[in-house]
Amino acid sequence: MPDEEGRYGGAGEALAAIDADRDRLRRRSRAANWWFFPTVSAFFALVVAGPALERADIGVQGFWWTPAILCAIAGVSYLQRWQTGVVVRLAPHAPSILVAAITVVVVVGLYFAALMAERFAFTHLTGPFPFLAFISAMAGFALLDRLGTLGSFRAR
Amino acid sequence: MPAEPRFDEAIHAPTRLRVCAMLRPLDEADFGAIARTLELSEANLSKTVRNLVELGYVATTKQSSPQRADARQTTTVKLTSQGRWAFDGHLAALRTMAGETA
Numbered sequence: 001m002p003d004e005e006g007r008y009g010g011a012g013e014a015l016a017a018i019d020a021d022r023d024r025l026r027r028r029s030r031a032a033n034w035w036f037f038p039t040v041s042a043f044f045a046l047v048v049a050g051p052a053l054e055r056a057d058i059g060v061q062g063f064w065w066t067p068a069i070l071c072a073i074a075g076v077s078y079l080q081r082w083q084t085g086v087v088v089r090l091a092p093h094a095p096s097i098l099v100a101a102i103t104v105v106v107v108v109g110l111y112f113a114a115l116m117a118e119r120f121a122f123t124h125l126t127g128p129f130p131f132l133a134f135i136s137a138m139a140g141f142a143l144l145d146r147l148g149t150l151g152s153f154r155a156r
Numbered sequence: 157m158p159a160e161p162r163f164d165e166a167i168h169a170p171t172r173l174r175v176c177a178m179l180r181p182l183d184e185a186d187f188g189a190i191a192r193t194l195e196l197s198e199a200n201l202s203k204t205v206r207n208l209v210e211l212g213y214v215a216t217t218k219q220s221s222p223q224r225a226d227a228r229q230t231t232t233v234k235l236t237s238q239g240r241w242a243f244d245g246h247l248a249a250l251r252t253m254a255g256e257t258a
Contacts, residue, residue, distance in 0.1 A: 014250050021174050086186070087182060087183040
């Protein structure tokens, strides 16, 4: 505890106070961001469903997901700012960067899967591959979340 | 690259240290979010932020908030590059001291 002049008793005590504050900030942030995982899951479901919708002529033609990705990243950043009252410094583990990275992996994976299926006539791969790619991305995302990486307040 | 240890008397006061520590991993934070997270009174936080602004360690901006229907503005606080440099050095100094005394 600080002494009567407001000074900490030692460096260890000051460091402990900083850690306690950051733990509180992380907990508040995680509680406020309960919507994050379901929203991103729904977004990836749309990304995966996009090509199927196009084949069925009920989706938008072309790389429709490009504006969707940009909107999702901007939306995630805005919602987090609104929910928590803080803006996390842009870092490799920032949620918007993770969303972008995982989206790129899923989209590129789907693209190459389609190429491979066409080149080698592996038509049987076109069915399960998008689903497997989606599940893999979600598993990776859930793992990152479980590890606390998405708390994003571990910059010290 | 780890910061060079530099003990900074201006930051070591508890409330100033806690505010700087909270702001360090953030781009910016609302005044209210800082007060709630650190469980500080608005008067205490206001005085601390004013002192840190005078030192050049933090900067404040006022902007309208989507959470407010009236015309009042919210204050946003961010650590300046000078503040980050000072805090990193002070933190390194604290770690050195804690390591020596442990």
